[in-house]
Amino acid sequence: MPNQNGSVYGLTILSPIINDERATPSHDLQIRNYLATVPTGEGSPFALAPGTHLARLVVMDDVIYVGSPSIEEHLHSKYLVFESNCDGDLDSYLLGLATAVPQHLDAIWSHCVGYPGAANPQAFAAYMKACQIETTFYFAAVNDKSVPETLRALQTQRAVSDFIARHQGMNAALLQAEFAQFATRLKSEPLPASGSMGPLRGLKTGGRNE
Amino acid sequence: MSNINGKVYAMNAITPMKPWKTWVVRAIFFTLGHVKSLQQDLINLSFIEFARWVVVPRQRFPYLGNGQVKEDLKYDYLLFFSNFNGTWNQYIDAFSAVLSNGLNLVWRWSEKFPGSVPVTLFKEYIARVQFDTDYYFTAYPHATANDLKSAHIVQASLDSLVQRAPNCTPEEFRSAYLNFVIQVQAHLGDTGEAPVIF
Amino acid sequence: MSKLNETDIQGFVLRGYNLPFARYLFLHFEDSARARALVGRLLPVITTGQRWDHGKPQSTANIAFTHRGLAAFDLPEATLLSFPVEFLQGMKDRAAILGDTGINAPEHWDKLWLDNHVHAWLGINGQSPEAVDARCSQIQALMQETGGAMQLAWQDAAAIMDDGKPTSREHFGYTDGFGNPDYLGVERSTQPGQGKLMPDGTWAPLATGELLLGYADEAGELPVAPVPHILACNGTFMVYRKLHQNLATFRAYLEERSAQYGGGMEKLAAKFIGRWRDGTPVELSPDWPDPAIVQDPNRNTNFTYGADPQGTRCPIGAHVRRVHPRDAFGFNGRLIDRRRITRRGLPYGRPVPEGEPASDAEDRGIVFMALNASLSRQFEFVQQQWIEYGNDAHQGNDKDMLIGNHRGHGKFVVQGDLSATNPPFLCTHLPNFVELRGGDYFFLPSITALGMIAMGLVDPR
Ligand code: HEM
Numbered sequence: 001m002p003n004q005n006g007s008v009y010g011l012t013i014l015s016p017i018i019n020d021e022r023a024t025p026s027h028d029l030q031i032r033n034y035l036a037t038v039p040t041g042e043g044s045p046f047a048l049a050p051g052t053h054l055a056r057l058v059v060m061d062d063v064i065y066v067g068s069p070s071i072e073e074h075l076h077s078k079y080l081v082f083e084s085n086c087d088g089d090l091d092s093y094l095l096g097l098a099t100a101v102p103q104h105l106d107a108i109w110s111h112c113v114g115y116p117g118a119a120n121p122q123a124f125a126a127y128m129k130a131c132q133i134e135t136t137f138y139f140a141a142v143n144d145k146s147v148p149e150t151l152r153a154l155q156t157q158r159a160v161s162d163f164i165a166r167h168q169g170m171n172a173a174l175l176q177a178e179f180a181q182f183a184t185r186l187k188s189e190p191l192p193a194s195g196s197m198g199p200l201r202g203l204k205t206g207g208r209n210e
Numbered sequence: 211m212s213n214i215n216g217k218v219y220a221m222n223a224i225t226p227m228k229p230w231k232t233w234v235v236r237a238i239f240f241t242l243g244h245v246k247s248l249q250q251d252l253i254n255l256s257f258i259e260f261a262r263w264v265v266v267p268r269q270r271f272p273y274l275g276n277g278q279v280k281e282d283l284k285y286d287y288l289l290f291f292s293n294f295n296g297t298w299n300q301y302i303d304a305f306s307a308v309l310s311n312g313l314n315l316v317w318r319w320s321e322k323f324p325g326s327v328p329v330t331l332f333k334e335y336i337a338r339v340q341f342d343t344d345y346y347f348t349a350y351p352h353a354t355a356n357d358l359k360s361a362h363i364v365q366a367s368l369d370s371l372v373q374r375a376p377n378c379t380p381e382e383f384r385s386a387y388l389n390f391v392i393q394v395q396a397h398l399g400d401t402g403e404a405p406v407i408f
Numbered sequence: 409m410s411k412l413n414e415t416d417i418q419g420f421v422l423r424g425y426n427l428p429f430a431r432y433l434f435l436h437f438e439d440s441a442r443a444r445a446l447v448g449r450l451l452p453v454i455t456t457g458q459r460w461d462h463g464k465p466q467s468t469a470n471i472a473f474t475h476r477g478l479a480a481f482d483l484p485e486a487t488l489l490s491f492p493v494e495f496l497q498g499m500k501d502r503a504a505i506l507g508d509t510g511i512n513a514p515e516h517w518d519k520l521w522l523d524n525h526v527h528a529w530l531g532i533n534g535q536s537p538e539a540v541d542a543r544c545s546q547i548q549a550l551m552q553e554t555g556g557a558m559q560l561a562w563q564d565a566a567a568i569m570d571d572g573k574p575t576s577r578e579h580f581g582y583t584d585g586f587g588n589p590d591y592l593g594v595e596r597s598t599q600p601g602q603g604k605l606m607p608d609g610t611w612a613p614l615a616t617g618e619l620l621l622g623y624a625d626e627a628g629e630l631p632v633a634p635v636p637h638i639l640a641c642n643g644t645f646m647v648y649r650k651l652h653q654n655l656a657t658f659r660a661y662l663e664e665r666s667a668q669y670g671g672g673m674e675k676l677a678a679k680f681i682g683r684w685r686d687g688t689p690v691e692l693s694p695d696w697p698d699p700a701i702v703q704d705p706n707r708n709t710n711f712t713y714g715a716d717p718q719g720t721r722c723p724i725g726a727h728v729r730r731v732h733p734r735d736a737f738g739f740n741g742r743l744i745d746r747r748r749i750t751r752r753g754l755p756y757g758r759p760v761p762e763g764e765p766a767s768d769a770e771d772r773g774i775v776f777m778a779l780n781a782s783l784s785r786q787f788e789f790v791q792q793q794w795i796e797y798g799n800d801a802h803q804g805n806d807k808d809m810l811i812g813n814h815r816g817h818g819k820f821v822v823q824g825d826l827s828a829t830n831p832p833f834l835c836t837h838l839p840n841f842v843e844l845r846g847g848d849y850f851f852l853p854s855i856t857a858l859g860m861i862a863m864g865l866v867d868p869r
Contacts, residue, residue, distance in 0.1 A: 002243060012264050012291075014271065016278050032211070035345040040215055046347040054260060054293050056220045057345040063287060064224055064339050070321035073226075076279040079271070081222070083291045085260040114274035131272045137239040139252050139261045141355040145362060153361035154353055154401060160364050161398040164391055165819070165834040169668050172380035175387060183372045194349040197216070198401050217799075254738050257799070295799060299785070303746065306627065308739045328629035356802045388826065395823045395832045396718050399804020405797050408494075408505045408784065 003135045006143025008053065009090055010135045013082040013128055015112040017059070027111035028059050028078045034107050035059075040195070046084075047195035049100035051093045053147055055084040057108065080112055082128075087146045094125040151192050155199040159186050213343045216351020217404040218259060219301070220343040221292040223336060225320035226285035232265055235288065235319050239263060242312075251309055257295040259355045263316065264289040288320055295354035297407055302333050352401040360397035367393040412593045414457035416855045417620065417642045420470040420531060420752065421779055422457035422594055424585070427468065427533040428567035428574035429540045430754050432648075432775065433547070434520060435528040435557040437480035440864075443527075444481060446556025447471075448862035453547065456855060467534035467543040471858070472646050472850035474498060477527030481861050486868035490634040491851070494784045495645060498524070499848045505788060507796030507813050508844055517846035518650065520561045528557065529648060529850050537566075563650065565754035565775045578755050579653045579772055580810075580841075581677070581762060583687035583702070586709050587732055589748045592616045593623075601709030605734060605741035611710075618781055619750060620644055626745045631781040635868050642854030647787045649776040649847035651811070654768040655760060658841045669822075670831045679822045680809050682726035689728075694721040694830070712736075719823035720830065725803050727810045730794045737800060747794075749778040749786050773842070783849055807838075814838040 003010050018027040025033070035057055038045065046052040058081040065072045086093045097105060102118035109115040114130075116123040145153070163182050167175055192199045213220050227235065242249070252258060268283035294301050305313055306329040313326040324331040353361070371390045378386055414422065437443035455468035475496050479488055494502055500514045500521065508514065520526065530547065534540035551557050567574035576585040590598040590613040603613040604626070617625030621633040622641030633640035662680075666673035674697075678684040684697035691711040692701055701707045713729060713736040716722060722729050724736075732748070735741045757772025780786035793800055795808040807813065809820040818838025824831045853861065860866050 002239075008260075010260065010262050012262065012289075014266070016272060016274060019279070032344055036211055038345055040345070040347055041351070044347045047349065052347065052349060054218065054220075054346075054348045056222075056291070056343050056347070058222055058341065058343050060222075060224070060341060063226065063283075063285075064341070066226065066320075066322040066335075066338065070226060071284050073284055075271070075283075076281055077271075081289075083220075083222075083262075085293070113278045114276045130274065133264055133266055133270070133272070135262045136236065136265045137243055137263045139249065139258065141253065141256070141259050142358050142362065145358075147349050149365075150350060150358060150361070153365040154350060154357070156368055157357075157361040157364040157398070158401065160368055160394060161400070161819070161834075164394075164398070165836045168834065172384035176375065176378065176380050176383040179371075179375060179383070179387065183368075183375070195347060195351065197403075198350065198352040256737075256802075296793070300789070300793070303627075303785075304743055307742050307746070327627070329627040330629055330632070354799050354804075356799055357804050360802060360804070388832075391832045392718075392823075392825065395821055396724055396802065398819075398821050398834075399798055399802065399806045400819060402805040405507070405792050406504045408502075408788065408792070 002138050003090075005138045005140040007088055007146065008140045008143050009084075009086050009088060009093065010138040010140075011082070011084040011086060011090065011093070012133045012135050013084075013131045014060070014079040014133055015082070015109060015115070015131045016077040017080055017112055019077055028061070031080060031108055031111050032059055038104065042193040042196045044195045045097075045101035045104040047193065049097045051087040051096055051147060052194075053085045053087070053150070055082070055086070057082055077113070080109070085140070090129075091125060094128050095121045098124040147194060148191060151194060155189065155192050156186060158199055159189075211342065211344050212346060214404075214407060215346040215348050217295050217354045217357075218293050218346075218348050218351070219295070219298065219407075220346045221290070221294065221298075221301075222341050222343060223290040223339045224341065225288045225290075225317065225323070225339050227288055227319050227321065229268065229286050231319035232267060232286040235265060235316065238315055239265075251312060255304060255308065256356055257301065257304070257354065259293045259295070259358070261292040261294070262290070264291070285321070288317070293348075295356070295404075299333075302336060303329060306332050350401075352403070357399065357401050360399060361401075363397045364394045412457070412616070412620075413642065414459065417457040418470045418852055418855070419455040419457045419468060421620070421644050421852055424588070424752055425464075425468055425533045427464065427535055428569075428754075429535070429537050430531065430533045430565045430775075431540050431544055432563045432565070433530040433532070433544070434526045434560045434562065435477075435530060435551075436525045436560050437477060437527045437557050439555070440480060440482040442554055442556045444556075444862050444864055446551060446554040447481075447858055449550045449554055449556075450547070451855070451858055451862060453550075454855065454858065464535065466536075466539040467532060469543055469547060470531045470852070472529045472531075472852040474526055474528070474848050474850055476524060478851065478861075480527050482864070483861070483866050484868045487635060487639065487866055490868070492632060492634075492782065492784060494788060495849050495851065499647065499649075500524075502788065506791050507807075510813060510815050511840060512813050512844040514846075517844070518561075521846035521848065525560055526848055529646070563756060563775060565756040568755055568759040577759075578774055579655055579757070579759060580658050581685045582681060582683065583685065585751075586683070586687060587728065588750055589614050589618070591619050594619070599705050599709055601711060601734075604745045605712065607740050614745065614748060618746065618748060618786070619779060621781055625781060636866065639853070639857045639860060639866055641856075643857055644779050644781060644852050645783045646850040646852050647776075647778050647780075647783060647847065648850060650756075650773065650845040651776050652771070652773040652843040652845045654839070654841055654843065655766040655770075655772060656768045657839050659766060661839065661841070665835055669833050671829050671833075675829070676822070676833075679723050679726060680820070682722045682728035689722075690726070691716060691722040719821075720825045723820070723822050724801050725798065725806055725809055725820050727808055730798075730801060730808050731790055733794070733801065743800075747786055747789050749780045749790060752777045752779065773845070776847075779852070809835070809838065811842040812838070812840075814840055816840075
């Protein structure tokens with residue numbers, strides 16, 4: 001199935017935005033205005049809810065006219081595009097969003113036609129699926145690692161680099177002991193927050209420079 | 211509102227296609243999805259984290275009633291979403307330089323597509339059909355696709371050394387550790403801020 | 409491909425003169441009519457690309473302009489605006505893009521560059537200091553007669569001498585001046601390793617349009633250029649950077665780190681840049697320098713990295729592997745063919761022989777000049793993506809060991825193998841071995857274009 005690549009899922013959603021001439025500002029602008037205020041780092045709703053590698057929200061105003069001799073045509077509705085690259089199973093992903101960040105979802109999607117609200121996660125998931133478009137071709141550079149596994153690996157990489165630098169030329173017995181301690185410390189280290197600039201260089205890796 | 215978050219760029223593009231051509235595109239993607247060697251070029255390019263093409267047939271724009279007016283279109287549309295590392299120019303330059311055949315295969319069915327070579331016309335076309343991202347999230351803004359792959363290699367190598375270490379004499383450990391360093395030595399680049407986009 | 413008109417192209421563009429002494433004058437124009445008159449008088453003095461079949465001249469002279477300099481000639485607005493944005497802005501305004509921050513930020517540059525007064529670069533090369541002086545006086549006389557330009561400053565540069573003979577060494581002790589691209593129609597004969605890699609493993613000259621405006625480039629099109637065509641054609645862009653070298657820091661760092669490195673000091677020095685100090689490519693001879701390779705033009709630039717993906721011979725982050733990755737990114741090198749630059753430069757300041765005390769404070773470094781058809785696509789890309797960043801080489805944020813703006817936090821991995829003399833080794837806490845002291849972007853016009861400028865006859869279309 002083209003939506004899935006290994007263990008990652010490529011979700012594409014186009015939600016029609018309410019077209020109400022009496023609304024000021026218009027619903028599409030209200031979405032834009034709100035999105036401009038949503039944190040993009042650790043405070044992001046996609047960091048708070050589980051399972052998102054990368055995701056974007058885009059107000060698609062219209063189709064694009066590429067010039068004569070092609071035909072000029074226009075959409076009746078604007079669409080909110082939600083493109084997400086997430087872990088695993090779609091239902092649990094959508095339910096996870098509805099459970100973790102319903103206020104954000106409501107603030108964004110309440111400007112879309114037929115949106116039921118996130119208070120009822122099942123209804124939310126059903127709505128999202130009604131707006132889903134099947135991905136035709138989906139590419140993922142890494143398709144077998146979850147978000148937590150990825151954050152863990154990035155943390156490990158930095159710690160390992162520091163450890164190696166600090167233990168060059170150390171005698172074998174000491175090295176082995178230091179390594180054992182390092183491995184234990186690294187294991188108990190909390191996972192860096194999703195959406196953050198990664199682990200701080202705080203982790204003690206021992207060695208001659210400390 | 212930005213197309214950029216940390217080390218990734220979110221590109222959105224939409225191009226019109228005559229409906230009969232949509233079937234050709236679907237057939238091409240079907241084989242692309244199943245022929246690993248074509249995907250291999252995308253992997254080797256190594257600066258795309260995720261990318262997708264989505265065909266939206268003209269009667270298949272989501273319709274939810276509730277007063278929404280049904281779309282009435284002559285064209286089907288090809289949507290393209292990419293999450294890539296580096297600059298816009300670098301990305302399109304590279305596509306044009308090494309993937310031109312593949313891109314032509316995918317996009318030549320779109321109206322007014324000029325071909326992916328020469329690159330300046332191709333860039334003009336992409337710039338015209340691109341639309342901007344309002345909100346962009348990445349779980350790891352400090353990392354590129356290459357950084358991720360490196361990190362996973364380091365993690366796997368570390369895990370296996372951690373397993374072995376307790377059963378080693380110091381001398382055995384020294385040699386296992388040296389092997390470990392050699393396994394990870396090409397994968398230790400720092401993660402961090404992206405260069406300024408230009 | 410059309411034959412190049414060597415009499416219309418400035419000689420500095422077509423070849424490194426290999427003249428050991430140089431002086432670069434920086435000029436300011438005050439009045440457009442007088443400035444044009446000066447260019448008119450300079451025209452016969454400008455060295456063209458014509459071959460020196462009857463021996464080298466005593467000296468040469470070439471000229472290039474900043475965007476402000478071109479504006480000072482009162483060129484039409486439509487022409488001035490048609491130049492690429494990076495040239496319009498100038499190098500100082502590109503500091504954030506180039507990673508010229510911290511100690512390399514414009515506020516630390518030589519005063520010359522701070523108030524945007526530099527309008528022209530006038531480059532003089534010569535066989536002797538006297539020849540340079542003579543040419544310089546001739547030009548200064550023209551400046552005086554016409555009142556066309558004010559001389560703001562000058563920069564002397566010279567090859568480092570060995571017993572009175574010029575060498576191609578730079579201050580850190582490395583032999584420089586091997587790698588430079590060959591272009592179609594420019595070289596008489598091409599040298600393997602200098603052009604682009606072909607699918608069959610041979611080397612071919614790069615398209616002329618990677619160096620000169622008005623010719624097809626590697627993307628199969630004419631490079632983006634200002635209008636009118638005749639103003640741009642046979643011209644090119646030049647970046648000028650005065651790069652200070654912290655010699656004491658370099659020597660101390662190398663000595664201190666190599667004490668822990670199993671391969672010894674000279675090998676570590678070689679790993680830093682990918683060539684032994686005598687110039688032997690590490691990729692070809694990883695264990696010792698080999699003068700036979702250095703002397704052999706069929707070998708001294710003829711190597712690739714594809715068989716060394718782990719960097720166990722030449723480290724992945726070594727200077728020459730970063731700035732010219734050859735086949736390292738796959739696709740037969742096609743990803744790098746439009747990122748090449750032509751280097752022209754010389755050391756400045758007093759050389760200090762190995763073993764004699766050196767200090768960072770002394771004025772010493774390289775006048776780095778590079779030519780390319782597109783500053784942003786070629787020089788700026790190399791500087792930002794390959795020197796100040798490492799993602800293309802799978803090196804994350806690690807910077808070029810030798811010239812990166814490390815601020816004391818840099819890291820360089822010397823990849824290795826199981827042997828005792830080639831162990832994996834991490835160099836951490838990298839300081840700035842090199843600092844930027846100023847510079848700018850220049851346009852080097854053709855002889856025809858100089859004539860048009862002199863006559864005030866430039867139409868935007
Ligand atoms: C003080 C500063 C610098 C020093 C001491 C230095 C030193 C060297 C040395 C010793 C070589 C090897 C000789 C050769 O292959 O010709 C070299 C090559 C090279 N350098 Fe630098 N360099 C400096 C700055 C730069 C900068 C700023 C750039 C580019 C923006 C650059 C680009 C190159 C290129 C393209 C090569 C040729 C590589 C090849 O073709 O294999 N260098 N440099």
